[in-house]
Amino acid sequence: MEQAAHGRSLFSDALRRLRSNKAALASIGVLGFIVVAAVVGPWLSPHNYFTQDYGAIWIAPTLADAHWLGTDGLGRDLFVRALEGGRISLMIGFVATLVSLIIGVAYGATAGYAGGRVDGVMMRIVDILYAMPFLFFVILLMVFFGRNILLIFVAIGAINWLDMARIVRGQTLALKQQPFIEAARMSGAPAVSIIARHIVPNLLGVVAVYITLTIPQVILFESFLSFLGLGVAEPATSWGALIKDGADEMGRAPWLLIVPAVFLAATLFCFNFIGDGLRDALDPKDR
């Protein structure tokens, strides 16, 4: 609604507000650093994430022999493993969010645009799915069908689209009343192209906020599964799996717990701050 009235200036306003939000800016910086480190970091170390070295087990963080963050009970280098785990955690975060984004936006925009009985039925289905304790289904899926990374993407994405669908539907209902949509309809544009060309682009602001808040949820969820021993399978790893290993050995080698915990918490912290900053920037009534 406001988007349409203010036209382009809303985004420049939002950008200005975001720039003055130091917490959000710092978060973008830290997050960028973590992402770059996860991508290129493993190449900087002479070690890899799966080779076991029984001559170098339980080494505390040291500069010697390039075990910068120490090694685990199998002599695997923690620096590389933490970044490798970061690759997996971040990838799951992005891909599963993308899955939920596609389903949620398509579903919500269709329900909101169709309105009436179609909308009623579609949202009733969402309500029913909402009441399901999905986490338990995901746990069952993992236990019964094996720890498959593809399955994790699909399962997490399939759960997370519900919120997205609700938010998008609400926005679409409001957008639908706008004159430019009516004009498109009058000129004979089919519903599909109205949704794709006129509704969805106008949802981008809300969706952007929501994406930054969904990614940390997904990462958290994957870590939770990995912590229960149901996530990615050895020797591949993720932050949740590393935290689990670290928690098992924390008396002897606390760095195995602390390093992945700091990575995970810092990433979630940054995403949450960026999401908050974006929301405040696009809808500044509370600040």
Next chain:
Amino acid sequence: MLSYALRRLLGAIPTLLILLTLAFVMMRAAPGGPFDADRELPPQVRANLEAKYHLDEPLYQQYGRYIWDVAHFDFGPSFQYRDTSVNDLIAQGFPVSLKLGAASLAFALIFGIPLGMLAALRQNKPADYGAMTVAMLGISIPNFVLAPLMILLFAVYNDWLPAGGLGSWQNYVMPVLALGTAMMAYVARLARGSTIEVMRSNYVRTARAKGLSAARVVWVHALPAALTPIVSFLGPAAAGIITGSVVIETIFGIPGLGQFFVQGALNRDYTLVMGVVLFYGILIVLFNLAVDLLYGWLDPRVSY
């Protein structure tokens, strides 16, 4: 209001039925069965076992039998814990989980609401930024990270608190903190947002204009309205506690429902897993209903 409550309860039945069906289908579609031991059972023993638990019947018959039993609040015998019914296990585990969950929720509300209101009343001042940074940290540190870190600090390095088990109140300190901190942080953020909004509303301005003390305006006039979003957050919060308790109970070795669920899933204890899932489903439905009724009581503009 009574008819509203009844309608809601009836409306929950199809939801629970779908839940039950999904759980049933998944359990049966999964490879492996409850009697797959390391050592292969003699065929006769296996057949007898399967006959005893009706696993030899056609699937639709098993399904019908199960629905019928559940409708009579009989969740069947556990496969793993021989001679124990799922009802017994739930009756055994639920009080433990309930105590933990209720304590965590109380912790979240008792600390979260004042923290959020304090931040709102000092909006954009250091106290506000401090409180909100603490809240953001609370949200960003997952309970399964917080719990081992606390054990490391309070049980391994310093011998202040027991690392697991149940006995005295000290056993509850770390699990409650681990389970309640994230929720406390959410509550604080919600309380801040709603208090800021309420303090700008006309009726609060009126209350101030007629000369009431600041304390009276905040506690008597603003508080009930500021609480409404927190009340509606209690539904998701309860679900979050249930989920969180799965991992917290595993970490601290607390014999509650969450641990039964994980063990049941790993051991393919069909009836136990389905019983726990269904029990959680019923719990969430009832809790959401209670929240909605409470909401109507707090906000007179809501009608059923």
